[in-house]
Amino acid sequence: MKAFLLFKDKDLDPKQILMQRERKPRAWETDEKLSLKQFLPWNEEALTKDLGLDILLSKMADGDNFLYETGKIIVLSSLTDAETILYRQGILNDCMTNEQLVRDLYRLLIDAIEKEKASHWWGLFSSPSSILHESLDKLKMFTEMLRKLRDYAEQNEEKFASEGFIKLFKTLRQELNDEYLSVIEEHFRQLEFEDGVLINAELGRGNKGTNYILNRPYEDKRNWFDRLMQKKLPGYTFEVSPRDEAGSRALYELRNQGLNLVANALAQSADHVLNFFHALRTELAFYIGCLNLRLHLAELNEQVCFPVPVKCGERMMSFTGLYDVNLALSAEKKVVSNNLHAIDKILFIITGANTGGKSTFLRSIGISQLMMQAGMFVPAESFKAEVHESIITHFKREEDTAMESGKFDEELSRMNEIVNNIKPGSIILLNESFAATNEREGSEIAKQITKALIESRIKVIFVTHQYEFAHGFFEKKMPDAIFLRAERLEDGTRSFRVLEGEPLQTSYGEDLYEKIFNQSLEKSSYQTQVQSSSKE
Amino acid sequence: MSFISILFDKKSEQLKAQNAESPPFFIDLNLDQVVDAIASKWSEYNLNPFFYLSLNTVDSIHYRHEVFKDLENELVYEHVKFFAEEMQKVKNYLKLVEKLYYQHQKEIWFLYAVEIYCETIKKFSGDLNSVQLKSRGLVSFKDYLQNYIKSKHFTSYYNEVKKLNEELAKIKYRIIIQNNSFTVQNYEPGINYSDEIEKTFQKFKQGAVKDYRIKYDSTPEYMNPIEAQILNFVAQLNSGLFSKLENFYKENAAFIDETIEVYDREIHFYIAYLEHIEKFKQSGLKFCYPVISETTPKGTGKEIYNYEGFDLALANKLNELSSVSNGKQARQTGNGKQVVCNDFYLEGEERIIVITGPNQGGKTTFARVFGQIHYLASLGCPVPGSKAQLFHFDNIFTQFERSEKVENLRGKLEDDLTRIYSILEQATSRSIIIMNEIFNSTTIQDVSFLSTRLMERILELDTLCVWVTFVDELASFNEKTVSMTSNIVPDNPALRTFKIVRRQADGLAYALAIAEKYRLTYSSLKNRIMQ
Structure with missing residues (x-):
């Protein structure tokens, strides 16, 4: 039984690493095998940092670390097929329509998991019989939960329309039917071994007993041991005196050895059921995160929409009302949005005024692209874009205090790593890259890199103030290039809108200098932007 | 040439070596340290006397050179070493038999000792035939072994060992435990309950899970009183086979051939020396x-x-x-x-x-x-x-x-x-x-x-x-x-x-x-x- 809420045919976390991380909160710090990295793309750190994803993920998590981690994995592990994107959109849409019901389901799963955790007590001194009894208790509890799960499916099935949920509920109904549950309960009765145990064995090395196999007790509950004896099989019986402590202990050990395999099977079964609950919970957790995010955005009166994914290669970048979701969430205000309609474009060069909203614009495209390729809604009125092979960022690192030459070296080294990993069909967002040198050299390098990238069918969105580079491409009059500019109004103020426009020679740094030094406005660019945007 | 000894070309020298004592110059020349370093690891073979006796004739020296040179052939050395190790096992098993308390245990470990002994000798004889030997010592020992494994003495108990082992391996039984008593009966097939449980919950399986089996001390030579009692019952249920085993144990106490036993000790003179100098050669x-x-x-x-x-x-x-x-x-x-x-x-x-x-x-x-x-x-x-x-x-x-x-x-x-x-x-x-x-x-x-x-x-x-x-x-x-x-x-x-x-x-x-x-x-x- 699988959840199949994230993929039609596979699990998010087949090895249940996320559960292990949750159950052993400190172990993953030292255990490589529990590292989140194995789920994440090679450039997750750059993506998280450049696009400011922590804000988005925290709002999805609402303080729940498990939601944070599942959210992080799914947002960063972009889907590359439109079909799965639409599959998730369907499920997410169901969740949005039945928000309370879905949250109830999530609660039910959490309950089962937490109860199991609370009953976990075997440790160093465990024996097969203690493992057997504890597993039995757990399975009894789980069986109740499974019954509830099945009842939930029966009662609510009709309210859900997506392929994923319909399949899940059908599975639950069929696999957990009454007949099956009664088989389980019959086992529970027999596993008490009220009449003793029957073990088959062989002579092993040194004439020592080995291969102890416990036989299934007979269904007929009337004293089957008496019946066995009546068959008059030759046999020898030994009674251990209650005062013979060593003998009693040895007999108990022997019984334990007989129970060993059954106890193991039972404990593993309990694990399997727990893992099933957990798999379901893990996959649902992503949608709970999305529901949380939507609530936060609704509070800010920000809209979301389901994006339209277009096959990779169909050059499409078209949106209305696109805003930077992180900016909105951190400012807790509605922010400036942008529109763009770019068809058959592979190169986007964005120039214009400093702190004019270029970076914000670039980030909003990156985040929305990621959200779309995770199967989420996006922060826009409408959004239609290609599904890319991978989403890559190369942003100027302002915090670098290294000398100029070192900084440029660092930039190129990062670019080198990108080139090691990038595939055709990807999208790369560059923000003021290769500018840590003089403009001529920087422009030349930027030009060469950009040219190579677009010729490899990689969509390039490049924010730059390097006029020579931007203008150079403009002059070529390529049909598949588009030039955008941060808007600057007549009076020198910025609207933080990005519009189509030819690269201009100056970036209006002079204005900004004037503004900051002569009018002593607040220095944080985010705050400046928010103030301006709230005037709208 | 009939086999005398792997170390000596004359019986008289071999006898002298039995009582050899450390020569007076040993300490001055630090030869005591040398011999200790060589022989201490092999104390159970009591090699020291061999190192205390200078050989009388140049021919006796050549006799050893030949064996040493044969042993420098890696393949020969491997075979010789394998034999030595297996013989060690035989001795360990016999020591174990002495220590064990329960009769049926003694019998089975004795059987194992004889089994290893027979198989090892048979294998070693074949091994020596498969390699080229030049030394008088090893060639004549090879001949000795070949005659030995053809002897009626050897073949008869080798066959018996094999038969007994085969039959013991077939024994199955069942135990019924109820409260404070247990019953041992002949085997009857049943349904493996752990398989049933596994099948029932199979559908929830998401991936591999932990192994909850408790590891039991599987030291085969250790047996607690209950296990011993069960073995007694199993022996009673299979009395024919177990009385054969008992007889075998009683009748074959001195199964190790004396010449082979002496060889086994003496060959360690070479093994010890070669292993000692190997690290310096390295x-x-x-x-x-x-x-x-x-x-x-x-x-x-x-x-x-x-x-x-x-x-x-x-x-x-x-x-x-x-x-x-x-x-x-x-x-x-x-x-x-x-x-x-x-x-x-x-x-x-x-x-x-x-x-x-x-x-x-x-x-x-x-x-x-x-x-x-x-x-x-x-x-x-x-x-x-x-x-x-x-x-x-x-x-x-x-x-x-x-x-x-x-x-x-x-x-x-x-x-x-x-x-x-x-x-x-x-x-x-x-x-x-x-x-x-x-x-x-x-x-x-x-x-x-x-x-x-x-x-x-x-x-x-x-x-x-x-x-x-x-x-x-x-x-x-x-x-x-x-x-x-x-x-x-x-x-x-x-x-x-x-x-x-x-x-x-x-x-x-x-x-x-x-x-x-x-x-x-x-x-x-x-x-x-x-x-």
Whole structure:
């Protein structure tokens, strides 16, 4: 039984690493095998940092670390097929329509998991019989939960329309039917071994007993041991005196050895059921995160929409009302949005005024692209874009205090790593890259890199103030290039809108200098932007 | 040729070895350390007596050389070693049988011992047939084994072992445990309940889960009283088979062939020696089979040589040090000390090596090496060195300065002289005498006088001799004496090279080096002054 809420045919976390991380909160710090990295793309750190994803993920998590981690994995592990994107959109849409019901389901799963955790007590001194009894208790509890799960499916099935949920509920109904549950309960009765145990064995090395196999007790509950004896099989019986402590202990050990395999099977079964609950919970957790995010955005009166994914290669970048979701969430205000309609474009060069909203614009495209390729809604009125092979960022690192030459070296080294990993069909967002040198050299390098990238069918969105580079491409009059500019109004103020426009020679740094030094406005660019945007 | 022994070509020598004791020169030459290092690991074979007995004839030495050379063939060695290890198992099992408490346990472990014994011998016989052997020892042992495995004695119990084992392996039974009692019955098929459980919950499986099986002490030789009781019941249910097993145990107590048992002990002389020297070989040190020269009626045959020889006891110490300190190559130890190799040769009339030179320069070690190498050669072993011709001596005598407390100088000198007198009484022209800093407890005049007298006596005997002394004039006594000196590193007189080389003992080597260091030699001074 699988959840199949994230993929039609596979699990998010087949090895249940996320559960292990949750159950052993400190172990993953030292255990490589529990590292989140194995789920994440090679450039997750750059993506998280450049696009400011922590804000988005925290709002999805609402303080729940498990939601944070599942959210992080799914947002960063972009889907590359439109079909799965639409599959998730369907499920997410169901969740949005039945928000309370879905949250109830999530609660039910959490309950089962937490109860199991609370009953976990075997440790160093465990024996097969203690493992057997504890597993039995757990399975009894789980069986109740499974019954509830099945009842939930029966009662609510009709309210859900997506392929994923319909399949899940059908599975639950069929696999957990009454007949099956009664088989389980019959086992529970027999596993008490009220009449003793029957073990088959062989002579092993040194004439020592080995291969102890416990036989299934007979269904007929009337004293089957008496019946066995009546068959008059030759046999020898030994009674251990209650005062013979060593003998009693040895007999108990022997019984334990007989129970060993059954106890193991039972404990593993309990694990399997727990893992099933957990798999379901893990996959649902992503949608709970999305529901949380939507609530936060609704509070800010920000809209979301389901994006339209277009096959990779169909050059499409078209949106209305696109805003930077992180900016909105951190400012807790509605922010400036942008529109763009770019068809058959592979190169986007964005120039214009400093702190004019270029970076914000670039980030909003990156985040929305990621959200779309995770199967989420996006922060826009409408959004239609290609599904890319991978989403890559190369942003100027302002915090670098290294000398100029070192900084440029660092930039190129990062670019080198990108080139090691990038595939055709990807999208790369560059923000003021290769500018840590003089403009001529920087422009030349930027030009060469950009040219190579677009010729490899990689969509390039490049924010730059390097006029020579931007203008150079403009002059070529390529049909598949588009030039955008941060808007600057007549009076020198910025609207933080990005519009189509030819690269201009100056970036209006002079204005900004004037503004900051002569009018002593607040220095944080985010705050400046928010103030301006709230005037709208 | 019928098989006598893998170590001795004559039965009489083998008998002598039984009571051999450590020769008196062992401690002076550090041979006690060498033998300990070789044999201690194999104490259960009691190898020491073999190392205490020099072989009487050159042919006996060659007999061992042949076996050693066969064993240097990796394949042969592997087979021999395998046999030795399996025989060890047989012995361990028999020891276990002694210790075990329950009868049915004793019987089964005895059966295992015999089984290994039979299979090993059969395999070893085949193995020896499959390789090319040249040594008289191994070839005749191979023949012995071939006859042995064909004997009725061997085949009959080998077959019985196989049959018993097969039947025991088939035994199945079942145990019913109820409260405080258990019942043992013959086997009847049932449904494996753990499979049932697994099937029932299979549908929830998401991936691999933990293994919850408790590991039980599976030491097959341990059995608790309940297990023993169950075994008793199983034996009663299968009484025919178990009484056969019982008879087998009672009737075959002495199943190990005596000749094979003796071989097993004696072959360890070779194994122990080869394994010991292997680590030195690994680090680049060399071993060789010496040519053994015997004295001729004319008194010649004392031309000897050894190149790149070294002290096996010291090498072992340095090896242990280095493996403890930094695991570097054995030649290079933690404190920078190396195993230093030295050469020596005596030609024509040369008989006596007189060693002089700075202290702590390897003089004593050199004297020991001379003795060790000769002694090891007399055991028929490969000796340290790349190439050697050594003398087949009748005895070695040593007189080493001991650093023991001396209350009475006069008493000490007297002891020395008494001891030397006794050496000269016993020594023959076929003996080797090694002396190290004797007569130190008296005045220089006394030493000169006594040494000269002693030298005359030794020359008269025509004995091979190594003599470490500070009396320079002994080094150039006559054409029968050879002077060798220890040396220092010229740039740093505090450093010794530990090289002992043939050089005139002029007492100058040391001073000269210091002079050169300060550019005070004749030629240096001339240049300096001229400028």
